[in-house]
Every structure is written in C-alpha cells, then in structure tokens.
Amino acid sequence: MSIPLVIFLFAWFVFLVIFTFLALVSVVQMLRFGVAGPGTYLSTVTFLAVTGLVLGGVGLYLAGVDWNATLDIALTPLL
Amino acid sequence: MIDINHLPGGATGERTILVLRRHWITLFSLFVMFVAVVLLPIGTYIAIRYTSPAFFDDAARSVLFILGASIFFLYTWLFLYQHFLDYYLDTWIVTDDRILNIEQHGLFARTVSELRLHRVQDVTAEVKGFVRTVFDYGDVHIQTAGETQRFQFEEIPHPNAVAKMVMDLAEKERKEHLEEAVEEFGMPKKA
The missing domain is CATH 2.30.29.30 (Pleckstrin-homology domain (PH domain)/Phosphotyrosine-binding domain (PTB))
Structure with missing residues (x-):
C-alpha cells in the first residue's frame, strides 16, 4: 500500500496551525501580564527565535522534497 | 505589562x-526533563542508523522522520515555555x-x-x-x-x-x- 507524502505534509500543517495558535496565546499572555523588564522580553524573544529557527530549517529541508513520492507501507520494515 | x-x-x-x-532551582527538574525529551529524536535517529543503516535510504522515510521530529520538538518547546510562563508570572x-x-x-x-x-x-x-x-x-x-x-x-x-x-x-x-x-x-x- 502506498501513501502519498503530501498527506503527511497536510497532517504536519494541521499540527503546526494548532501549535501556532497555542504559541500566540502564550506569548500574548506573557507580554500582557509579565513584569516589564529584560526577563519578559528575553524569554519571549528566545522562544520566538528558537521556534523560527526550527521552522526555517525544516522549511528549507521540505522545500527540496519531491511531494509526488509515496511511502510504501508494506515494504517498510519494523526495527 | x-x-x-x-x-x-x-x-x-x-x-x-x-x-x-x-527560586530558579525550582525550574531545574523541568529543564532536565526538557533536555532528555529533546534528545529522544536524536537518540532514535542514532539507534535506527545503528540497527538498520539502510532505513533512511528511502527519501520518504527521511521526510516522515523530519516531520515527526520537528513537530515533537516544537510541542516540547511550547510545553517548556508554558511552564516557564507559569513560573514567571507568579x-x-x-x-x-x-x-x-x-x-x-x-x-x-x-x-x-x-x-x-x-x-x-x-x-x-x-x-x-x-x-x-x-x-x-x-x-x-x-x-x-x-x-x-x-x-x-x-x-x-x-x-x-x-x-x-x-x-x-x-x-x-x-x-x-x-x-x-x-x-x-x-x-x-x-x-
């Protein structure tokens, strides 16, 4: 049985949308209720920077993927 | 603010x-747990590479692994941030x-x-x-x-x-x- 890779990309996008929503809510709560100072800004910038780095790196990798390829379940060996 | x-x-x-x-020490156990969880995908990759070297020769499996590992890391990172937020806003x-x-x-x-x-x-x-x-x-x-x-x-x-x-x-x-x-x-x- 073959599953198109693009299906997994859509599933990944769904998870990413949920993540984005939760991350946005968290950042807004921090900026709204945090004490004004370097701790609040630094933690928020660090969170967003690492998230951006990971998404950027994954995005670069995924840009070079052939999404017309398929994953053959029957031929996938278990460890 | x-x-x-x-x-x-x-x-x-x-x-x-x-x-x-x-005290910052109350965050230490959470940090240790985060490091252990983040190392899981890396550990899994090394384990697969060691036990089945040809596993990642199939490009589709590599893509699947990257998608899964990236989402896993992002949610773990978000979990850590939310726990830090809970600490920081107290x-x-x-x-x-x-x-x-x-x-x-x-x-x-x-x-x-x-x-x-x-x-x-x-x-x-x-x-x-x-x-x-x-x-x-x-x-x-x-x-x-x-x-x-x-x-x-x-x-x-x-x-x-x-x-x-x-x-x-x-x-x-x-x-x-x-x-x-x-x-x-x-x-x-x-x-």
Missing part, C-alpha cells in the same frame, strides 16, 4: 521594594505600602491579592530540607488581620531576609498610620 514603578491601584509616590519569584511584589500576590494558574486563570502592610501581624520564614538549605530558599508566611488569614511567598530566595524586611516595613507603616490617626482624631482619652 506590569510596570513596577506604576503598579495598578497604587498610591501616589508608592515605591516598589521587592519583586519576588520562586510574582510577589512588596512596596512601601502593600504586598501584591499575583498567581498564574495555567494559561487562563490568574489571581491577584493585595494586602496593606499595616495589617501584617506576624511574618514567619521557613526553610526545610537539604536542597533548600544549600540554596537558601523557602517559604514566608504572613499572618494578617484581614479576610485572607495567611499570605504565602512560596520557594523564594533568602526567605529570612525577606521576612525581616517585610516585618520592618509593616512596623514602619503601622507607626505612620498611628500618627495619621492621632493627627486626625487626637490622642485617645484615658478611662
């Missing part, structure tokens, strides 16, 4: 003396007039309590256990005359010094209130 120099509901000229949070602010107890419960629940310093009756510092003694952090219990019988600072650094400071500030505030009352109403007549 909370501006330390202009706290909501504060009197003119109110001065912030202390801004307290839990704040105790001591001014020369009052004590503010701000507690964050999860993302959408927040409790703010306020206590006037002249209502403080008793302050107790508590440091229990080996780790707390070594890193000098513990709890400060504040007994009041108000509805909230006990205000509590949890796992704060240098609790003995904080307790003394709060007691001194409370004593000073009570004296000022007494002077104001005498000025307005005069000295009470002896029976």
